Amino acid sequence: MPKVKVDGVEIEVPNGATVLQACELAGKEIPRFCYHERLSIAGNCRMCLVEVKPGPPKPQASCALPAAENQEIRTDSEMVKKAREGVMEFLLINHPLDCPICDQGGECDLQDQAMAYGRGGSRYIENKRAVTEKYMGPLIKTVMTRCIHCTRCVRFSEEIAGVDEIGALYRGENMQITTYLEHAAKHEMSANVIDLCPVGALTSRPYAFEARPWELKKTLGIDVSDACGANIRIDSRGREVLRVLPRINDDVNEEWISDKARYQVDGLTRRRLDRPWIRREGKLQPASWSEAFAAIASLNPGNSIAALAGDMLDCETMFAAKSLLGALGSSLVEGRQTGMDYATDSLAAVNFNSTFSGIETADAILIVGSQVRWEAPLVNVRLRKAVKRGAKVFLIGPEWDTTFGGRFLGEDLSVLGDLPNEVYETIRDAKRPAIIVGGAGLGRGGLEAALALGDSIGIVRELEDGTKWNGFNVLHMAASRMGGLMLGFAQKGGIADIAAAKPKVLLSLGADEVDYTRFADSMIVYVGHHGDKGAHAADVILPSAAYTEKSGTYVNTEGRVQLADKAVFAPGDAREDWSILRALADAFGVTVGFDSFDELRAAMIAAVPALGIEGLADYGHDLPAGGGSASGPIAYPVKDFYMTNAIARASAVMQRCSAELLHGEEIAEAAE
């Protein structure tokens, strides 16, 4: 632990800290462009210059200089001030003065730091360099003349994404950042380079010229496009969500989000259900709320009512539905839309127990039936980090491009019970073994077989440092899954039990992946926000709020309880889900025990106390022993990364990504 002096104040810094980190620990702001906490150190922007003694009598790049015992660091000397001014002047030599038409304006590192550390004016009278635009796909807009060659995007694509998509061609002043032959960046986290870019060289194409950052209302939300529960900031203006940005949460998403989480939001204004509809003579026709409620209540279902939860629901909605059904005397609730029927007696057995940050430290990982890149891109990033630390990864399932290597063992679930000896030994002898069971590996006895394997290698164990390690992980794909399971949205036989009960009324809460032909005899009441598959099958449509339009509690696949706020109002006549269910209770003439959202949340927390505590829910470490054998070919459920939910399917941006990036359609660039 070296002791250093920063501007005369002595502090102790951790071993291996850089001078820049030491200055930050001392509370000094060090301007920087190329340095980023989550990327390797490049040291090429030179903006972080400080004066360090002992050392050469010139300013030094603090980001690449290790802090050493008895260093005297000055960040406030005349030399440092002049050095920063000089570097800034050089950076601005080739940077255009187009801030008024630049989308980065107002949230630009270069703009801010030029104000804070630059000279007042320019002495440069020569011509500036100009660089041609590079095509980087439907999400990333480039204005390469603005590039200051920090190479953050290059390091992101190589180190975090692991795809070597972006590189720097030529040298010196002529250096140009580009993708190979200007092919579109195809990685599902590619748009994070937009946040990383400290200038306006890489900006968001769908959000181009939409708004200035200071016009936007910023709401803290939780992403629902997958089960990772990425922490997001929803930027809205008026009634429209304009963009979604990641929030920093080291336990969940670090500071990345997937392209789907970021860009599906334009789907929130398309194909929306903004008024109730009733099917009359085989056709859906507009109706009023009272007509819709009357139509449902006239059926007088009694306890012959069931509820299906969709993938993007918050816990409050599910609890309200459960309360409504409970008041009617029914307990037919289910969330696993595609017909899965794994046992849910032990939530620990269907949870991502090692946690996302924990999986980074695993040293042997067996992935069963999960195409992690598409099902949970944020977990794929963690797996890559684990492999960089030396973890061995084995996968069961059809081959996919992993970005972290790994060995595919076979395409059939039966491989799980018949692992090659050396693989079994590697996992058994590992210090922190982990098993990840994905959606395609859960069914057909896969979960039980994986549990049995985990049991035989002692996947729950005491580590040398006394902490508990539980490496048994289930990777869900639905944001509502863990919350639904905590609320009991599971029947023993899955959705088949609901179908067998032949309910008179089937409440479909945004459930778009259900095979509704199994419910031909039921009146299907679709409470949802998009005119997608569920609405097509519905007899009555009650328009509700999407995830940005309601407050809610979400539980991610790790069992992490997180709260989201409401950013905007739902369009038209649409209402928040809980209030629709509360009104349905009136229509049925029953009481559900809440009249406001706060009362609903209090009732939910009273019923399931774990939902009231933000953070990891405790499911215990005891896993069922499992057993039995699994077999059957594995087929990954996600066929198209950009089209996995109703919002994304309605989004023009996601449609274009799907067409261009996955199906290789040529899309002509509109002249700009």
Place this chain on the structure above:
Amino acid sequence: MAERYLEPDTPELRERWGNFAWEPHWAEKARAAIARYPEGRQRSAVMALLDFAQRQVGEATQTQGWLPIPVIEFVAAELDMPVLRVLEVATFYTMYNLAPVGRFHVQVCGTTPCMLRGSDDIMAACKKRGMSKGHTTDDGLWTLTEVECMGNCASAPMVQINDDNYEDLTPERLDAVLDALAKGETPKAGTQDPDRHTVEPVGGPTTLKEMVTENHDYRGEW
């Protein structure tokens, strides 16, 4: 420095170079270059392989050679490397030609010592022969590039033509070299000054004269 650009990736280019593969003698050299590096570090051979590929293209086209996109992709595949990483190397070093060049690539040094010793005249002499910077002459013989210091300042001005340096040039001496090359001869590389062997002082030493024949202790004279 001359503007560098990538030759566009066209169907014609793919057709011409798409099935590029090592000639036996280059394959052997490539194997040797890769073998120089420890297991897992084979990518370190990328610069050598790009050079060999450029030379093989040169043999095929009777020029100094260049690196078409399909050939760069071939090298990337040889080393199991992302193509972009190979392209970064190829575009960084000016010794890799990214566009077709002529039979002789005339690289005139224009950095300060050469400029002071008359590189402007050398450049003018080249232009008089029909060359222009960054272009290949119509007969496909000459490509002219202005380059930065090649480290021959003691015998400035100089040009590098393909693999050889020609130093101590005057416009006349340059013409003689270029004429010889055009005729298919191999002019003597190195200094073109008849009074000079390598870069020794012209007309005998001007300093440390007493040291020429025997050891001399200068210390008492300081």
